[in-house]
Amino acid sequence: MDASYRRAGAGSGSAPRSVDDIYKDYRARRSAILRALTHDVEEFYALCDPEKENLCLYGYANEAWEVALPAEEVPTELPEPALGINFARDRMNRRDWLALVAVHSDSWLVSVAFYYAARLNRNDRKCLFGMMNDLPTVFEVVSGGVKQSKERDRSGTDNSGRNKLSAKQTSEPRLENNAKEPDEGYDEDDGNHSETLCGTCGGIYSADEFWIGCDVCEKWYHGKCVKITPAKAESIKQYKCPSCCNSKRPRPL
Numbered sequence: 121m122d123a124s125y126r127r128a129g130a131g132s133g134s135a136p137r138s139v140d141d142i143y144k145d146y147r148a149r150r151s152a153i154l155r156a157l158t159h160d161v162e163e164f165y166a167l168c169d170p171e172k173e174n175l176c177l178y179g180y181a182n183e184a185w186e187v188a189l190p191a192e193e194v195p196t197e198l199p200e201p202a203l204g205i206n207f208a209r210d211r212m213n214r215r216d217w218l219a220l221v222a223v224h225s226d227s228w229l230v231s232v233a234f235y236y237a238a239r240l241n242r243n244d245r246k247c248l249f250g251m252m253n254d255l256p257t258v259f260e261v262v263s264g265g266v267k268q269s270k271e272r273d274r275s276g277t278d279n280s281g282r283n284k285l286s287a288k289q290t291s292e293p294r295l296e297n298n299a300k301e302p303d304e305g306y307d308e309d310d311g312n313h314s315e316t317l318c319g320t321c322g323g324i325y326s327a328d329e330f331w332i333g334c335d336v337c338e339k340w341y342h343g344k345c346v347k348i349t350p351a352k353a354e355s356i357k358q359y360k361c362p363s364c365c366n367s368k369r370p371r372p373l
Contacts, residue, residue, distance in 0.1 A: 136236050139248045145181050146233045146252055152179035153225045154328035157218055157262050160185070165214070168206035176201040177225060199231040215263075222262040229258070254350075261327045319361060320345035334361035 136142045156164040156177060167187040168175060178186045178201060190200045202224035209217055233252060237245050316325040319339035325331065330343035330350050335358045343349060346361060353359070 137239070139237075139240065139244050139251070142233055142236045142240075142248055143251050145236070146229060147255070148181045148183045149179035149232065150229055150255065150258060151328050152183045152185040153177065153222075153229065153258050154261060155183070155326075156185040156187075157222055157225070157258065158327050161218070165209070168209045170206050170209050172206055174204040175206040176203055177205060177221060179225070179229070199228065199235055201225065201228040219259060219263045222257075222259040226257045226259055316340050318342045318345055319363070332359055334359055334364055336360050336364040 136145045156179070164177070164185075164187065173189060175187050176190050178188060180186070187206075190203055191197075202221070205221050205224070208220070212220070230252070233248065234245075237248050240248065316331075317323065317340070318325075318331075319334070319337075319341050321342065323342060325340070330348075330353075331340050332343055332346065332348050332353055333340050339361060341348075341361060343353070348356075348359070
């Protein structure tokens with residue numbers, strides 16, 4: 121991918137101008153970065169060879185990611201990501217290095233969004249930041265901070281359905297114990313959770329996608345598979361999946 125294509129946003133077309141368009145651009149770039157640091161982490165790690173020149177991690181508006189050299193023009197059309205992320209790869213614990221890249225990626229995502237938002241008025245900028253702030257940061261997802269927040273939610277006094285509520289709030293299904301890092305502080309009952317698969321498409325859980333759990337059959341689904349968005353989920357007190365709605369299956373005891 122050449123520098124001119126990268127500057128243009130990798131297929132994003134004209135620069136986003138409205139709050140909704142800038143937010144959509146931010147989410148797409150964030151999704152790409154998350155994929156590189158989670159689902160595609162082995163490929164990403166291999167590309168960050170310390171023997172190569174200064175490399176950057178780019179996330180694009182078409183949800184693709186790339187490890188590449190920075191643009192040569194100064195100033196660039198868009199802010200550039202952190203330079204030289206590959207140099208520290210072999211000098212740090214792998215998890216700490218990924219968390220460090222995640223922090224710098226969060227900074228870059230915000231800088232790109234507010235590069236576009238500079239033309240907005242004060243209220244629109246505030247609205248945009250609020251929308252962005254409702255999503256977990258890349259660092260939270262990569263370092264396990266979202267899961268730790270979920271564990272704090274479980275300490276509340278309302279025990280009825282608290283596991284499902286906390287999971288919905290973070291949009292992260294529970295994973296089986298052998299897939300977790302040993303130092304993340306999970307409750308003992310987490311060992312009983314089986315690997316999470318989407319009840320519609322059968323896809324394995326990924327941290328960069330929105331999921332929702334059925335309060336009847338307790339299966340998990342991609343939001344896109346059941347046509348539920350994060351915003352819509354906020355207004356749902358008890359979610360029933362399409363299968364449970366059709367079968368009127370009673371809630372298990």
